[in-house]
Amino acid sequence: MSPVLQSSNPGAYTDVTWGQDTTSSPDPVENHTPWKKVLYERQPFPDNYVDKSFLEELRKNIYVRRYSYWAVVFESAVVIHQLCSVCSFSVIWWYMDQDLLSPQKLCGFGLAFTLLGYLIFDAVDKGAGRKESGRTRWRDLKSSLVFVAFTYGFSPVLKTLTESISTDTIYAMSVLMLIGHLVFFDYGANAAVVSNTLSINMAIFASVCLASRLPRSLHAFTMVTFAIQIFALWPSLQRKLRAYTPRTYTCVTFIFAVFSVSGLLSISSVGALLFFLLLISVTFLCPYFLIRLQLFKDNIHGPWDEAEIKEDLSRFLD
Amino acid sequence: MEGKVYSDIHGEEIRLQQHSYSDTCQEFTVIRPKISFRSLTGCTCAVWLAAYGVFYYTQHSAVLSAAILCTILGLLLYLHLVKIDQESLLLLGSLGLQKSLTFASGRESTVFLEMCRVQDVIINEAISMSRVHYNLCILLRDPADPQGPSQVIPVFQGSQPRLECLVEIYRSCQEILSKRSQ
Amino acid sequence: MVYDQKVGCTRRSHNDSSKTTEATYCPVGQAHVICMVSDFFYPNMGGVESHIYQLSQCLIGRGHKVIIVTHAYEDRKGIRYLTNGLKVYYLPLTVMYNQSTATTLLHSLPLLRNIFVRERVNIVHSHSSFSAMAHDALFHAKTMGLHTVFTDHSLFGFADVSSVLTNKLLTVSLCDTNHIICVSYTSKENTVLRAALNPEIVSVIPNAVDPTDFTPDPQKIRTNKITVVVVSRLVYRKGIDLLGGIIPEMCHRYPDLHFLVGGEGPKRIILEEVRERYQLHDRVRLLGALEHRQVRNVLVEGDIFLNTSLTEAFCMAIVEAASCGLQVVSTRVGGIPEVLPEDFIILCEPSVKSLCDGLEKAIDQLKSGNLPSPEAIHNTVQSFYTWKNVAERTEKVYDRVSNETVLPMNERLERLISHCGVVTGSIFALFVVATFLFLMFLRWNTPDSLIDIAVDATGPKGAWSHKYSCKKSRKTMANAKSGSSLK
Numbered sequence: 001m002s003p004v005l006q007s008s009n010p011g012a013y014t015d016v017t018w019g020q021d022t023t024s025s026p027d028p029v030e031n032h033t034p035w036k037k038v039l040y041e042r043q044p045f046p047d048n049y050v051d052k053s054f055l056e057e058l059r060k061n062i063y064v065r066r067y068s069y070w071a072v073v074f075e076s077a078v079v080i081h082q083l084c085s086v087c088s089f090s091v092i093w094w095y096m097d098q099d100l101l102s103p104q105k106l107c108g109f110g111l112a113f114t115l116l117g118y119l120i121f122d123a124v125d126k127g128a129g130r131k132e133s134g135r136t137r138w139r140d141l142k143s144s145l146v147f148v149a150f151t152y153g154f155s156p157v158l159k160t161l162t163e164s165i166s167t168d169t170i171y172a173m174s175v176l177m178l179i180g181h182l183v184f185f186d187y188g189a190n191a192a193v194v195s196n197t198l199s200i201n202m203a204i205f206a207s208v209c210l211a212s213r214l215p216r217s218l219h220a221f222t223m224v225t226f227a228i229q230i231f232a233l234w235p236s237l238q239r240k241l242r243a244y245t246p247r248t249y250t251c252v253t254f255i256f257a258v259f260s261v262s263g264l265l266s267i268s269s270v271g272a273l274l275f276f277l278l279l280i281s282v283t284f285l286c287p288y289f290l291i292r293l294q295l296f297k298d299n300i301h302g303p304w305d306e307a308e309i310k311e312d313l314s315r316f317l318d
Numbered sequence: 319m320e321g322k323v324y325s326d327i328h329g330e331e332i333r334l335q336q337h338s339y340s341d342t343c344q345e346f347t348v349i350r351p352k353i354s355f356r357s358l359t360g361c362t363c364a365v366w367l368a369a370y371g372v373f374y375y376t377q378h379s380a381v382l383s384a385a386i387l388c389t390i391l392g393l394l395l396y397l398h399l400v401k402i403d404q405e406s407l408l409l410l411g412s413l414g415l416q417k418s419l420t421f422a423s424g425r426e427s428t429v430f431l432e433m434c435r436v437q438d439v440i441i442n443e444a445i446s447m448s449r450v451h452y453n454l455c456i457l458l459r460d461p462a463d464p465q466g467p468s469q470v471i472p473v474f475q476g477s478q479p480r481l482e483c484l485v486e487i488y489r490s491c492q493e494i495l496s497k498r499s500q
Numbered sequence: 501m502v503y504d505q506k507v508g509c510t511r512r513s514h515n516d517s518s519k520t521t522e523a524t525y526c527p528v529g530q531a532h533v534i535c536m537v538s539d540f541f542y543p544n545m546g547g548v549e550s551h552i553y554q555l556s557q558c559l560i561g562r563g564h565k566v567i568i569v570t571h572a573y574e575d576r577k578g579i580r581y582l583t584n585g586l587k588v589y590y591l592p593l594t595v596m597y598n599q600s601t602a603t604t605l606l607h608s609l610p611l612l613r614n615i616f617v618r619e620r621v622n623i624v625h626s627h628s629s630f631s632a633m634a635h636d637a638l639f640h641a642k643t644m645g646l647h648t649v650f651t652d653h654s655l656f657g658f659a660d661v662s663s664v665l666t667n668k669l670l671t672v673s674l675c676d677t678n679h680i681i682c683v684s685y686t687s688k689e690n691t692v693l694r695a696a697l698n699p700e701i702v703s704v705i706p707n708a709v710d711p712t713d714f715t716p717d718p719q720k721i722r723t724n725k726i727t728v729v730v731v732s733r734l735v736y737r738k739g740i741d742l743l744g745g746i747i748p749e750m751c752h753r754y755p756d757l758h759f760l761v762g763g764e765g766p767k768r769i770i771l772e773e774v775r776e777r778y779q780l781h782d783r784v785r786l787l788g789a790l791e792h793r794q795v796r797n798v799l800v801e802g803d804i805f806l807n808t809s810l811t812e813a814f815c816m817a818i819v820e821a822a823s824c825g826l827q828v829v830s831t832r833v834g835g836i837p838e839v840l841p842e843d844f845i846i847l848c849e850p851s852v853k854s855l856c857d858g859l860e861k862a863i864d865q866l867k868s869g870n871l872p873s874p875e876a877i878h879n880t881v882q883s884f885y886t887w888k889n890v891a892e893r894t895e896k897v898y899d900r901v902s903n904e905t906v907l908p909m910n911e912r913l914e915r916l917i918s919h920c921g922v923v924t925g926s927i928f929a930l931f932v933v934a935t936f937l938f939l940m941f942l943r944w945n946t947p948d949s950l951i952d953i954a955v956d957a958t959g960p961k962g963a964w965s966h967k968y969s970c971k972k973s974r975k976t977m978a979n980a981k982s983g984s985s986l987k
Contacts, residue, residue: 448610
């Protein structure tokens, strides 16, 4: 977090840009009263006088953060997770589509993993988060029951919902939506495009699209439930794991990545290779570039910057 | 044809004739050059050639008759509505102002303004299209509010003489108007 | 101050060129014909507008001929004359955003060329970097071989994408401009960095205030009640959010403190909410939009002037307040520390706490009574910034510029490509060539000799006020109605 490349020396600007010696500016009239940076006094200097103190207050790169390579690699795990989620979702769908995986089996596995995850979710911070939010287990059970009942009830509708749309359109739409999910997902960046709701909605939309192309309505139900598990529940568990046990988190990431690559391998070896390369470049290459490019950062600050209001002013209004 | 030679804002030559009937009665006539036979022939030939070109490709004789019709109609409309031959401003010190336009076809349009409504004659600056130019204007008096002008009527809009010419007219107008007020 | 004495017509005196009259009456140096161009002029209100007007008036007083070119404001279009025959062209150009015109770098050329030729302009002085028309005019003036000066009135950051783009455009626009004027040293540093300029072609000439407009109220009676005045547009950049924090804090500390807020803007809602929330209706008065001439009367009602701006190149408001004899509390941002000496201003960091401390200090000083009297403050401050001084210094810039050579076409292209980067430089070089060809076409279509030279109405000795004075009286009467009041 420490500022890097901080320099008060504006040399690069005073020399390079116009390639002239600025000290050769019009000389002050005989008497050597020092020049002052004030406007209210008539000073014996021409209006275009350039003092030695010109651009003295220029600061460069004061808000730049220094990154350590391995920290960035660790942070990249969030991206890996999301990529792997999308990958495994697509693989599972393909298996279901080819009838290689029965919906009952997926449902059973999903339920088992969800219960396991639910226990870990509470165990990891020893129930602190639950106490804070004040949610009871009864409420959790209620909302999950409501959700399951609704999805089950509507799965025949889901099945026929997109019948009139051509399969190619459905595939194109799903791909777009999944890419959108990856783009808008909250990776922890403070940017305007980040929107968690939009991201989850896009993923669910993709899952509904894909589920409608599966053979039976039970398939559709399983697919949508699975999508909820992998796109909504799994990231919140990840967040907790990352905050409390970083080491476990790294392991989980690794295992998850291995599983999704091997899953893809069973469908297409070229796809698996490409996906593997993508994961490697995101984890190792991108952080390297990020750190290299930091050296070229040239951010200028000075008294002309708009001041930032650092306090929270909303307190005066509530 | 006598009269002083000036130029309009497009650089074309115009003539200013000044008839002085009496002390308080003067007429200014700006005469624009007659339509030149050469440009008329040029335009007609161009349209016909173009029409013949189209005819050559389409082999449709209606094109040719349409072209002939177009040129004739175009010429008539041009002479009747666009081409101005002369523009004049008649000042009758006690009666009023009359501005008239004569088109090349002989059509005339005349507007008469009673002296009691006329407040002043001025040279105004105006922005039109992408140029700024001077023109002579008549300020009309508002019957409700005798102090202020109600309407501005531009004169010599069709011939658009340059400032030099306008000043000439303006001076004489002012002389007559000042006599009126005495 | 009469801003607007419109007379919609011109009386022609004689045919000679406008320059002959000037040369005889000019008190110093050469007489220039200056064309001020900006999108911002009356009836729009603001710092740039009054700067242009006041500077033009002083330059006319010094014997130069000045015209102003801006875009049409609703029904105000065409040509108008203001006091002393200052001619204003309100051109029919489309307004795009925030009173700034749309630009294609080409479409305004015929009209601007016509004006430059008919007025025999030799220096084009553009104002404000937010004005597209100003940049257009600079561009065309350089193509026509006229001398160019640019005044920058604002500060700009370097952080976001929009500022990167605007700064690039500024670089292009200023790389071959003869001279640049900034309103404060901070503004100069900022402009030099933004446009990658040689600092020697950048002069610092501050704004000024009319000291006769801003005088203390001699009838004012000191009471226990202390009033803090804020006069600014109520927008984020003026730090109104901070003000929303200061008001409850200070009202809590001092039961006899009152706030008087003049100005309008989107952040008014915050102040209204604060007033509602803390039940301060009797102590916080929101006056809404103020006309320029009302400002003084509002200022003299207070004892302390508070400025919470987050960025400011010069800040006229604090000078006006100090000129009215108020104690000024302001944030230390942009060029503000350069504007007033330390005994007249209390500088604070842009935070609620620091500003409250500053106000507290000001109140203590006021209560202890060891402040100089408003008249004394007024007398000192009025000597700091005068338009006469600004005009003299600007005149020096004009003298300098008119002796410089305008870059010929080939050098201009080279400068563009070498100075603005290959890609941007080449794109704009293309535009330069296009405008040049367009100008050649215009010169062929309407040669300069066909454009009537405009009657010079400027100055006390101009054709406007003296010639035909006998007829003039009748004429003024005739045109009395056409003078419309300032919006």
